[in-house]
Structure formats: C-alpha cells, structure tokens
Amino acid sequence: MSTIQSIAGQNEQHPDIALVERVRAGDVSAYDELVRKYERQIFRIAQHITQNREDAEDVMQDAFLKAYEKLDQFQGNAKFYTWLVRIAVNESLMRLRKRRSGKMVSIDEDLKTEEGSVPRDFADWAPNPEQNYNQSELAGILRKTIQGLPHGFRVVFALRDVEGLSTEETAETLGLSVPAVKSRLLRARLQLRERLSRYFKRKTGPVTPSGIDGVLAPQKGN
Amino acid sequence: MTCTEFLQLLDDLIDESVSAPIRSEIEQHIRCCEHCEVVFNTTRKTIEIYRSNEIYDLTPELRERLHAAIMARCRGCR
Numbered sequence: 001m002s003t004i005q006s007i008a009g010q011n012e013q014h015p016d017i018a019l020v021e022r023v024r025a026g027d028v029s030a031y032d033e034l035v036r037k038y039e040r041q042i043f044r045i046a047q048h049i050t051q052n053r054e055d056a057e058d059v060m061q062d063a064f065l066k067a068y069e070k071l072d073q074f075q076g077n078a079k080f081y082t083w084l085v086r087i088a089v090n091e092s093l094m095r096l097r098k099r100r101s102g103k104m105v106s107i108d109e110d111l112k113t114e115e116g117s118v119p120r121d122f123a124d125w126a127p128n129p130e131q132n133y134n135q136s137e138l139a140g141i142l143r144k145t146i147q148g149l150p151h152g153f154r155v156v157f158a159l160r161d162v163e164g165l166s167t168e169e170t171a172e173t174l175g176l177s178v179p180a181v182k183s184r185l186l187r188a189r190l191q192l193r194e195r196l197s198r199y200f201k202r203k204t205g206p207v208t209p210s211g212i213d214g215v216l217a218p219q220k221g222n
Numbered sequence: 223m224t225c226t227e228f229l230q231l232l233d234d235l236i237d238e239s240v241s242a243p244i245r246s247e248i249e250q251h252i253r254c255c256e257h258c259e260v261v262f263n264t265t266r267k268t269i270e271i272y273r274s275n276e277i278y279d280l281t282p283e284l285r286e287r288l289h290a291a292i293m294a295r296c297r298g299c300r
C-alpha cells in the first residue's frame with residue numbers, strides 16, 4: 001500500500017513544473033504565467049525584508065529576472081515557488097546591504113531581545129477585533145506592528161505564516177536549522193500577539209501584567 | 223500540565239501537529255487556565271489576521287508596470 005502511494009506521489013507533478021518545462025523550451029509566455037502567479041508574494045516578501053517600497057519593486061524585478069536566467073539550475077524535484085522565494089530573499093538581503101553601505105546583513109541580527117518570549121498581556125480580544133478598524137487603518141496597524149519585530153523574527157513569520165512555506169522550507173530558504181526556525185516563529189507570534197493586543201483587546205475588563213507559571217493559574221475565576 | 227509546558231507546545235497546537243493524547247492534555251489545561259486560553263486564541267487570531275489582510279498593497283497599476291518591466295527584461299536577455 002505504501003509503495004503504491006509512494007509511486008503515485010512521484011507521478012504527481014506540480015503544475016509549475018510543466019510551465020518551467022515550457023519556458024526551457026523557449027516559450028516566454030509560460031514564464032509570464034509564473035510571474036503573474038507569484039509576483040504578489042515575491043513583492044510582499046521583499047517588502048517584509050527591505051521595509052522599503054522602492055527596494056521591494058527592484059527586488060521583485062531582479063528576482064524574477066535572475067530566476068529566468070538561472071532556470072537551468074532549477075531542480076525539478078524542488079518546488080519552483082520555494083526556489084523563487086530563496087532568490088528573492090537573497091536579493092532582498094543584498095539590497096539591504098547596499099542601503100547600509102556594504103555592511104553585512106544577517107538574519108541573525110537584533111535577536112538579543114527577550115521581549116515576547118513570555119506572554120504578559122492576558123486580556124481577551126474583542127470578537128473580530130479587526131472589524132473595529134477600516135481597511136487602511138488596519139493595514140497601518142499590522143504594518144507598524146510587524147515592522148517593530150527584530151529582522152530575524154519578522155522574516156521567519158512572513159515566510160512561514162504569511163506566505164505558507166513549511167518549517168523545513170523556511171529553514172532551508174534562510175539557511176537556518178529547523179529548531180532555530182521554530183524558536184523564532186514562536187517568539188515572533190508571541191511578540192506580534194502582545195503588540196496587537198494594544199489595539200484589539202476588549203475595552204473593558206482588567207488587564208493583568210504578570211508572568212507565567214504560578215502566576216497564571218491562581219488568576220482563574222478572579 | 224504547567225503554563226510553561228503549554229507555551230512550549232503552543233506552535234505545534236496552532237499548526238495542528240500534536241498527537242491526540244497531548245492535544246487532550248492541552249485542552250484540559252486550557253479549560254482550567256483562562257490566561258493560556260487567551261494566549262492560544264489571540265495568537266491564532268494574530269496569524270489569521272496577517273494571513274487574510276494585504277498590508278503591502280500592490281495596486282493593479284503598479285503590478286502591471288512591474289510585470290511589463292520584468293517580461294521586457296526577460297525577453298531582452300534571451
């Protein structure tokens with residue numbers, strides 16, 4: 001049974017692979033399809049890393065061009081999207097380095113903070129709290145909040161939780177170990193939660209700034 | 223289960239990658255601990271909000287301009 005499933009799995013081809021094959025055969029319109037399919041995601045990733053719109057526009061163009069030029073190096077057993085994201089991440093980091101006058105940019109920087117490793121705000125949120133803001137206000141809050149995260153947390157959250165890469169794909173893309181991705185993801189999620197709580201919590205009711213363990217349990221029923 | 227143990231399993235719980243017995247332990251903890259319940263629900267909501275809202279808007283005009291530029295460069299490099 002497992003052999004049958006395995007063979008079936010091997011024969012399943014991602015639709016991108018057919019498009020890649022067409023591009024390799026000289027059909028540029030197939031690449032047009034791939035660009036349309038992934039340009040939003042690549043633009044978002046570049047924005048998350050560079051935090052600059054002009055840089056993100058340049059990264060998006062350069063990443064798609066580089067992927068086109070290097071298409072022969074793409075291994076058909078990998079996902080085209082993951083491969084493309086890796087190129088975009090590298091281009092974004094290079095762009096950041098240029099902006100910082102050649103200073104090396106690493107996704108390990110700014111991780112010394114302990115903020116967010118332990119939840120402190122236990123106020124419950126309003127039901128559908130995002131509906132209390134119009135689209136533009138909400139986007140502003142979400143942007144400001146995620147931009148406040150350390151670089152190494154923000155990139156992991158963006159790839160794993162927003163763009164849908166698996167933990168393993170995120171680790172491979174960023175050159176990190178799986179445990180490092182997991183640790184950063186938890187802290188990114190908790191820090192974002194903590195910061196969004198300022199905007200989304202219920203307007204009434206007590207807020208208890210406290211630690212966890214031994215402090216949490218006795219609060220029940222207060 | 224303590225709150226610290228709950229926190230260590232939070233990501234796996236959100237990503238639905240915990241075994242049934244562990245899930246049952248977690249659920250039991252959450253039923254007795256209001257704070258961990260809030261942390262779980264609001265962390266899950268945080269992810270959902272970021273997933274479902276476009277914070278870096280690519281307007282159709284900009285998208286078309288960038289798309290045309292990419293394709294022109296690709297055609298030019300053949």
